Amino acid sequence: MHDPGRIFLFLLKTVNSAENILRKVFLLSPPWRTPFRSSLIVIAVASSMMLATVMLSLGEGVRTSTRDTIDRIGADVYVVPKDLNPLLVNLHRFDQGTEIINALERSPYPPTLTSPRLRDSLFIDPEGDGDIIEVSAFGIDPASEFGFGQFEHLEGETLEVSGDPLREEFILSGVVDPSLLTGMVMVSEELAGGRDIGLGDTIEVTTRITGGRALSCVVAGTFSNILAVRSEGLLMPLGELQYIKDLLGNDTMTEILLSFDDGENAASLIEWSRGGDFWGENAVDLLSREDILGELYRFTSIIGGFSALVITVSISVSLIFISVVLMTSTKESGEVISMLRAIGFSRLSIVRQVFLESMFVSAIGGVLGLLLGLAAVGYLGDHLGSFANGLPPGFELFVVDGSVLLLVLVLFIPIAMGSGMVPALITSRMRPVESLRGEMR
């Protein structure tokens, strides 16, 4: 057991030592002598640092979450319609998808996993009361799609069990045999939850509101789409979506995802596809994961521009304010400075002292601002998510990592330097005799 008396003595000594250290550090204008002004400087620095932390973490959050989402999909190469911006992939299509896949697999750099897709829309009447809704439909290859991460299997079975016999037969023999339709679909968790659709339920999908081709489907399972571009959606075998949309003959697709065991092969395949030996060169482009990310970053870069504007203005206003307060304080310390000069302190040592004292007060504000910023980021991260509909699940708008902290530190330097330099410059120009004369008056 420790003796409480000794602990008290130890604490007392520590406080005394700290006080002595502070008194030694703050020789000229200790912050406790003018608490109001010191608080103002701390508030000014803290508010700038807080705003900088929030704005920088917003930019970083959007960047890292975008990258993480693309990483979760797990594709190394995206085959998309020629000349089309990858962000518009669902607005255009290409034909002869299987021929393109074959050409890629026959290339010197064949992919390890290939997942063709067709995105389209279908109509369903979930309640059977004539209230028709439009849902997004993804035609997928049941054998390969779940090797990628965009669709997460939640309940029931995946389409892997039933497969896509209609398309397999069509590829094999060129014959379209409607008796091979499985009629199995998976519905998104939003569609299942919002429209009360359960496993084993039968839903009728149609290609048009009135007329069009209809197919009776059984709900085999549910899934979540990590991109969640449109939440109410369904997955069905690619061949069956192509069939009911009358696109099987042309083997129409919207994209093909490729993955490689060896990442270098991905880059080599892209280069090869542009060299004139690729059969599908006129119809599709091969884009790397980095190409897609680069495009997404371009779209979100305006957030960075806006952040930079807000941070610049906030730091400018804080710097001006800190300069005013410190100018006043330093002028008031004229008598002390003159005394020190009179007893032999050099001008340089006093300037250094003033600079260090100001920096110390700013540092307190900087630390406080960073802590407040982290708290604000935590709060906004928890509460802004509900406003940001349509963002992928797990997409964090605010992220604080090493790069954000480093940038905050970099931004703190001009504030701290400014707050130290202004009084130091005033002090360096101060004439002891005039200061003393002023005080006597």
Place this chain on the structure above:
Amino acid sequence: MIPVKPHRRPGRTLLSVLSLAVSFGMLVSLISVSQGIEGAAEGKLGDQPRDMIISSQGIDPSIDHSHSRSEKLQDDGNFSASMPVLTLVGRLGFSSKASLSDPFIHPPERFSAPGDLRTETAGLVGLVPGMAEPFISEEDSLLIRNELFRYHDWFEEPEDPFHRSNYTTGFTGSMLIEDRMADRYHLEKGDPVFFIDRSGEVSASFRVIGTFGTSLMGDGLSSDLVGGIAIVHLGELQYLTGNHHGDMATAIYLDLEEDRKDRETQKEIAISLERQFPGLQVTSKEMRLYRLEDEIAVLSVFSVVVGAVTVVIGLFFLSSIMMMSVEERRREMMILRAIGISRRSIFMGVIAEALLVASIGSVLGLVPGFLGTGLLDSYMRSFYGVDIPFTEVSPPTIIISIALTLLCAFVFSIIPAVRAVSIGRLRDLA
């Protein structure tokens, strides 16, 4: 009132003014962005003869029998005009060497592409010229989706003969092309433009019959999405994109008869249309304006809040500096009270000094405000590649901003003023 002497501490006063000017400049810039976007969007909607839209819920064309349904709607007495529209993204090809004596194809069929063919993604619009004419405003502009098309030329064939012949004959091959795209490929009237199908093959050719202007600037983000826009007859676009099965369209635009434009009647008509077109969206101009306000509300509120917070911080700084000034003038305050100056005069003196600094700061802040507005406008135009006014500075907004800033300055200077009065109590002299 005691005399106002901001020049007593010129450096401090100058910096206070500067701080407020920067803050106020930010407020003006951010409000102008919010107003600019709102004004541009509402302006487009407000002037156009397009009262109602029946559209797909998603991006795919979902309206079947679009020609006949539009005609039927026009005959039911509620609408003075209706037009089906098909909008989608496709690929066009351009060649300087190709010169086709007969650029039309009856019916379209594949042929080999010219050697120097350059291809580009374009927004494609299909419409029936005769049905679209009533929707063209007095300024020769037509609003399709949210883009204003300003026409320099128009189609010669008002009907849609290719659709009328059940997609067998009458392919006009006429194309209106966006002027920036025409400039980029040096296209003139009569030059061919090729339609590239989903296999990457040329499947039809069109002849440029004229141009139109849009807000697209040919650079920035918008140019990455689509290189330009082209307009053709609806039936021809339907055929080339496989939407002729079922006569599919993306939307039907409707213009109400004059006596049907009151709010209640519009609501009734909208309900009736929703019954006629299950699974489709029916929106009125009023609903689109509401939706638009909803969409830009977050941006508006965010801009105004960030601007307002900056000004409040600036005013907080002013208040702090006034407080310091009052503390420094402790002796002066006491003497003023001793020689009979009333508390009210001292109070008003401090308030007046703060208001003077705030007024100068606000007025000077207009300079960085206008500068920031201009910079933001050009930054956003070049970023998005769209030539629309992203910012709008209106005199009433500026006057209201200055008035609010001065009101806040008054509120913020009450604390130093009260402090000045309490310092100057006669008993403190004793």
